[in-house]
Amino acid sequence: MVRLFRLMAAMALFVLAACTAQPVARPTLAPEPTDIQATVAPPTVATASQPTLSAATDVPPIAATNVAPSVAAPAGSDAIPIGRTPEGYNYLGSPNAPVTIIFYSDFF
Amino acid sequence: MENEPRLIENYIKPGKVRLIYRHLLQLGDGSLRAAEANECAGDQGKFWEMRALIYQSQSDLYTNIDAALTKLAGSLKMDTTAFGQCLQAGTHRAEIEADYDSATKAGIRSRPVFDINGKRLIGFQPYALFRQQVDAALK
Numbered sequence: 001m002v003r004l005f006r007l008m009a010a011m012a013l014f015v016l017a018a019c020t021a022q023p024v025a026r027p028t029l030a031p032e033p034t035d036i037q038a039t040v041a042p043p044t045v046a047t048a049s050q051p052t053l054s055a056a057t058d059v060p061p062i063a064a065t066n067v068a069p070s071v072a073a074p075a076g077s078d079a080i081p082i083g084r085t086p087e088g089y090n091y092l093g094s095p096n097a098p099v100t101i102i103f104y105s106d107f108f
Numbered sequence: 109m110e111n112e113p114r115l116i117e118n119y120i121k122p123g124k125v126r127l128i129y130r131h132l133l134q135l136g137d138g139s140l141r142a143a144e145a146n147e148c149a150g151d152q153g154k155f156w157e158m159r160a161l162i163y164q165s166q167s168d169l170y171t172n173i174d175a176a177l178t179k180l181a182g183s184l185k186m187d188t189t190a191f192g193q194c195l196q197a198g199t200h201r202a203e204i205e206a207d208y209d210s211a212t213k214a215g216i217r218s219r220p221v222f223d224i225n226g227k228r229l230i231g232f233q234p235y236a237l238f239r240q241q242v243d244a245a246l247k
Contacts, residue, residue, distance in 0.1 A: 080121055082156060085128060088203055090155040092116070093126035099245045101125055102223040104216050106132040107142035107162055
């Protein structure tokens with residue numbers, strides 16, 4: 001009788017140990033949903049920023065593929081219209097602005 | 109142009125002024141190559157960002173200028189393959205040279221030069237003078 005009781009107790013402990021082991025394995029699966037979200041996010045950003053350029057141009061020569069604001073952009077240039085004049089010169093600012101500044105310059 | 113941030117904030121952003129950039133090539137092959145790179149960046153909608161970056165990185169452009177310019181393009185997340193092809197093919201060279209010829213014929217002999225609704229400012233000028241000229245043109 002005592003041996004039977006000991007055997008049942010041992011089996012109960014074994015079953016209990018097996019049940020508690022399952023939750024430990026789950027965290028290794030957790031990162032997957034996070035990775036999937038990260039790969040989906042960039043197209044949303046690129047799409048959202050395109051209207052800024054397309055609304056601005058006299059001529060639509062620019063492939064507005066990558067319009068996200070960048071570190072090197074002129075201060076405050078976000079959302080400012082850019083494009084090329086019919087003659088092909090690059091401009092910054094509204095095509096309907098009452099004043100035009102033509103800036104002649106060189107590099108180096 | 110050191111006055112540019114204030115002009116952008118006070119006049120360009122509110123829609124009062126449009127700034128047009130014209131190329132001068134007074135300093136040789138490096139000027140031309142940088143201008144070409146700037147126009148190739150413009151093809152990808154990054155003209156003004158590239159221009160600012162070229163000014164900031166001029167000391168990096170004295171050796172192997174094409175590689176340095178391509179590196180700048182990459183830092184702006186441009187398509188560097190398309191950028192390199194544009195640069196190698198000289199896609200914008202003729203129009204840049206024509207731009208320079210046209211500026212020379214218009215009497216531009218030094219740099220920088222600013223035409224504010226037809227009124228010319230030559231050389232680097234204080235912001236107060238720009239403000240005065242732009243405000244006068246707005247009246």
